[in-house]
Amino acid sequence: MSARSVTVALDDRTVLRGADLDVGAGEWVTIIGPNGAGKSTLLRAVGGLLPFTGSIELFGTPITGLRRRERARLVATVPQQPTVPPGIAVLDYVLLGRTPYIPTLGRESRSDLEVVHGVLERLDLTGFAPRPLERLSGGERQRVFLARALAQGATLLLLDEPTAALDIGHQQEVLELVDELRRDRGLTVLTTMHDLSVAGEYADRLVLLAGGRIAAAGKPAEVLTEENLATHYGARVRVIPGEHGPLVVPVRS
Structure with a gap:
């Protein structure tokens, strides 16, 4: 996907100014800031969930030229706090993902159910299918x-803070799963993250936003520098080379 000069104004306030972004097929890019x-x-603008000026293309097609169902077949968004209908079972919630393929006033097909059961099995969720989603743990949800x-x-796949409110064990579980699915299914992944060490560990590239503008972009080691983090976060940190990416450690004054 590609974005050019994307600007978003909310409540008469410009939140995003002239953002340019490219994410190659099969790549994992994380937005930090x-x-x-x-x-x-x-992230929401890329998913077609916010009005914007500029241009966004999904795999060569302008997003403004895609109908809602067509867009949903190309891009899937997991927000920070997804809406969960009260009492909904896991199976029924996952089945909502097939909405773009179900005719208006129609019902899910056998093929839709096969896809859902296949995904549940792949994510080791088959045993949870009849259980109310709201009763699961954070990592399970x-x-x-x-x-x-x-x-x-x-x-x-657009993931907005996918590890928020998860303990470190469940963070690793979720991120390893995303990375495995990316490799197995050829997914393209765009995420936002607060944890800089985790962002540098998993992403191919990072994009640093500050004040609604892109302040830096590149490989994790190029973006996660002590100078960048001091300038844009006002943070005193030490950046330590890690096996897969830089590790960011806060330093007391």
């Missing part, structure tokens, strides 16, 4: 949210 930088705004997105059959 301080609170209020415009990370979620950029996050896997279900991913399952719904995968059931859409989309090529581009």
Whole structure:
């Protein structure tokens, strides 16, 4: 996907200014930046969930030229706090991912059910199918949210803070799962993250937003520098080379 000069204004306030972004097929790009930088705004614009000026293309097709169902077959979004209908079972929630393929006033087909059961099995969720989603743990719910997105059959996966409120064990579980699915299914992944060490560990490239503008972009080691983090986060940190990416450690004054 590609974005050119994307600007978003919310409540008469410009939140995102002239953002350019490219994500290659099969690539994992993570957007980082301080609170209020415009990370979620950029992600939602790419997903077609916010009005914008500029241009966004999904695999060569302008997003403005795609109908809602067509867009949903190309891009799946997992927001920070997905809406969960009260009492809905895991199976029924994941089945919502097949909505773009179900005719208006129609019902799911055998093929839709096969896709959903295949995704549940792939994410080790088959045993949870009849259980109310709201009763699952945070890590289990996050896997279900991913399952719904995968059931859409989309090529581009947008994840807004996918590890928020998860402990470190469940963070690793979710991110390893995303990385494995990316390799196995050829998914393209665009995420936002607050944890800089985790972002550098998993992403192929990072995009640093600050004040609604892109301040830096490149490989994790190029973006996660002590100078960048001091300038845009106002943080005192030490950046330590890691096996897969830089590790960012706060330093006391």
